[in-house]
Amino acid sequence: MNTHDPKGNVARLKGISAELRKSTLTLIHQAGDGHPGPALSIADLVTTLYFDEMRVDPKNPKWEDRDRFLLSKGHACTVLYAALAKRGFFPESLLSGFRSLGSILQGHPVMDKIPGVDMTTGTLGHGLSVGGGMAAAARLGGKDFRVYVILGDGEINEGIIWEGAQVVANLRLSNLTAFLDLNGFQSGGTTNEVSGIDRIAVADKFRAFGWNTIDIDGHDYDQILASIAAAKRETTRPTLVVAHTIKGKGVPFMENNNAWHKGVPTKEQLAEAIKALEAA
C-alpha cells in the first residue's frame, strides 16, 4: 500500500511521463531544434504537477484561483508544451510547430501567447522572484492557490536566484514550492566543473536562507508526491525539493550525456528512444 498515493495512480503517471517524453523528443525532431536532456530530467516532476497535483482548468487557463507554475529553466519548455497539450490547453497538433515562424510555441515559454503558460521565462534565474510575487498575491487576496517553480541546477549560478531565495523566505511564503532539478550538468559540463556547485551543499545553502528542504529521487513518484504533501504542511517556510535527477532520463543514449543538452535526434535515434521509452 502506498501511503503517499491515495489515488493509486503512480502507474498512470508513469504512463503519462513516457508519453510526454516521447512527445518531447518527437517535437524536437520535427522542429529541428530544442533541449532534450534538460526536458527529460524534469518530465516526472512536470507530470506529477500537471496530472496529479495542480489545480488548473484547461477550459479556463486564466482562472484566477488556479495553481501557478513557473518553468524557471525555460529552455526545457518542450516537456511543458507536451504536458499542456496533453492536458488539453491547446491541440497536440501544434507541437510540431515549436520554434517556427507563425507558431504560438515560442523558443521559450510566453504567457500571453501559449494557453496554460502562467509566466514568461527563458532568461535564467527568475522563478523565485516572480513566483514570490504570485505567492504574495495569493496571500494578500486570501486565496489558497499555490505556486510551483522548477529551477535548474546550473541556473542557481544566477545572482537573482539568491535575491529571490532571501525574499521568499523572509516573507514566509510557504505557499511556494520550488523543485531543484539537480541533474548535475549545465551547458558547458558538469555543475562541479563549470561552477563548483556541490550536489550536497546546495540544500544547506537554501536552509541557511530559511527554507525547508527535502531531498528526493526526482524520478520516484512516491517521493515526488510525498515531497509535495510535506511542502503543503509547511506554514511559515517555503520548500525547496532537491530532486536528484538524471539528465536525459528515460533514453539510455541520452542519459548523463551532456551532448544532449541541446540537440536534435535523427529519425533513427528517435525510433530508438521511443522503443526504449515503450519498453520501460
Next chain:
Amino acid sequence: MSTKTIASTREAAADAILEAALKDPKVVFVSADSVKAARATKFAAALPERLFEMGIAEQTAVAFAAGLASCGYKPFVMTYANFITMRACEQVRNYTGYTHLGVKLVGLNGGVHGGEREGVTHQSIEDLAILRAVPGMEIVVPADPGQTRKALFAMLDRPGPGYIRVGCGREPVLCADDEPFVFDKLHVMKKTGNDAVVFAVGPVLRNVLKAAERLEKEGIGITVVDLHTLKPLDSEGVKALIAAAKIVITVEDHNVIGGLGSAVAEVMAESGSAKRLTRLGLQDVFGVSGDGDALLDHFGMSADTIAETVKRGLAGLNG
C-alpha cells in the same frame, strides 16, 4: 499656482500612490529598501500589508512586481532610476515589457539635477534612452510635483508597463494647480512667438521658461513645450510646432543620445523637416557631483545658454 516655488516630485508620486491605493485595493508598493528614499513612509504606515519589502534587490523588485501584476495587482516599484533601468533592465524588458504586465516604475534621481550631489552612479542620464528602446514601454517625465500626481494617475489607468521619472525631492513648481495633464499630448507651457520651438522635460523647464522671458525682452518669441510623454510621443503635435517655428531646440537633463532630443530628431527626419535642430543636454559625457541647479548650468542647460542657443540659431538663418 501653488504658493510654493519648490516642492518634491518624489513626495508627490508617493502621496499619489497612497491616494490611489486607498481607493483601489489592487494598488501595491514594492520596495527595494526604498521606502525612505521614495517618501513612502505614509504608505508603509497606512497600508503595511500592501507594501512588499525586497531589501536592496532591484532585479527581484521588478520581477516580484511582475508576479503580483500577473495575479491582477497594480504594483508600483519606486526606487532610484538607475537601478530600475540598468540594474533591473532585463527584468523590466522581459517581465514587464514583453509580458505587457501593468507594472509601474517610478525612477528617482532623474538626471544630474535629480542625482545632484550623489554623483554619476546615482544620476540617471540614460534611463529614457534605455526604456524608449523597450517595445511597449510608456514613459513620462512630469514637469513638476503637481504634474507628477496627475501623471501617476494617468499612468495607473494604462493597462501596460510604464515609467515615471522623478527627481531629488526639490523640484521647481512650474504649473498651475488646475493645469491639466493629458497623457501622450504635448503641453505648450508658454508662447511668446514662433521664432523657435523649445522642447524640454522635467525641472529644466524652469530654465527654458526663464530664457523665454529674457528673449521676449529682446523681441524674440519662442514656444516652450513640455513634452512630458516621451513614449508614445505626440508626433503630430511635435510636427505642427516644428512647422510653425524657424528653429528647433531640445533641452534634456539626460545624455543627448537616445532621449528627448533623439525622439524629436526622429520625427523631424521622418517628416522631411529641414529646420535646424540643436540638442542641449549632456553631450555624451558623465555628470559630476554638485548642486542640482549648478549642474544644469554647468552642463549647458542654464537659462542664459538656452537663450544664447536660440539667438545663435536665428543668427545662423540670417547669416
